[in-house]
Amino acid sequence: MKPLVLYYSYSGNTKQVAEKIHQEIGGDIARIETVTPYTGDYNTVVNQGKKEVDQRYHPPIQPIGVDISQYDTIVLGSPVWWYTYAPAVASFLEQNSLAGKKVYPFITDGGWIGHTIKDLQQSCPDALVQPEIDIYFRASSMATSQEELSRWIHQIS
Numbered sequence: 001m002k003p004l005v006l007y008y009s010y011s012g013n014t015k016q017v018a019e020k021i022h023q024e025i026g027g028d029i030a031r032i033e034t035v036t037p038y039t040g041d042y043n044t045v046v047n048q049g050k051k052e053v054d055q056r057y058h059p060p061i062q063p064i065g066v067d068i069s070q071y072d073t074i075v076l077g078s079p080v081w082w083y084t085y086a087p088a089v090a091s092f093l094e095q096n097s098l099a100g101k102k103v104y105p106f107i108t109d110g111g112w113i114g115h116t117i118k119d120l121q122q123s124c125p126d127a128l129v130q131p132e133i134d135i136y137f138r139a140s141s142m143a144t145s146q147e148e149l150s151r152w153i154h155q156i157s
């Protein structure tokens with residue numbers, strides 16, 4: 001069965017990594033998008049993100065365009081928002097069960113990952129959550145090495 005690379009990305013970093021993973025492993029790629037786009041300057045979105053994370057708000061999301069029952073391996077990407085995964089990913093996980101699937105988490109962040117992985121594991125009960133990769137970006141420049149990313153990609157099965 002082919003894998004699905006599924007990601008949310010606000011400012012493009014997670015998208016960039018998702019596309020690289022997809023190029024290497026093949027299969028399908030899909031994006032989680034909020035119904036209402038985040039608008040305003042970066043700091044406005046950072047502050048809105050804090051409110052959403054604090055209030056555990058799960059924004060409405062658009063259909064992802066693929067049927068997840070067709071995949072038993074999901075490579076799931078999110079930026080870190082306030083020490084956890086992004087609210088749009090929370091919306092997806094609330095609406096979809098990944099039970100029984102192999103889930104490979106990848107996250108991008110500015111160096112403060114917090115409890116993102118623990119939260120993801122808790123939100124995918126009964127999924128077979130595999131070793132994650134945490135990819136550090138300085139603004140929009142990837143600081144984790146390509147070698148480390150490639151090593152992680154190559155163990156996806």
Ligand SMILES: Cc1cc2nc3c(=O)[nH]c(=O)nc-3n(C[C@H](O)[C@H](O)[C@H](O)COP(=O)(O)O)c2cc1C
Nearest residue numbers: 009010011012013014049079082083109110111112
């Ligand atoms: C709302 C918001 C909250 C963020 N919170 C964190 C954080 O807690 N820790 C961290 O290291 N980076 C944080 N960042 C930085 C992003 O995780 C980082 O830039 C990430 O690579 C962005 O991915 P994207 O371009 O795919 O959206 C935050 C960014 C935003 C917009």
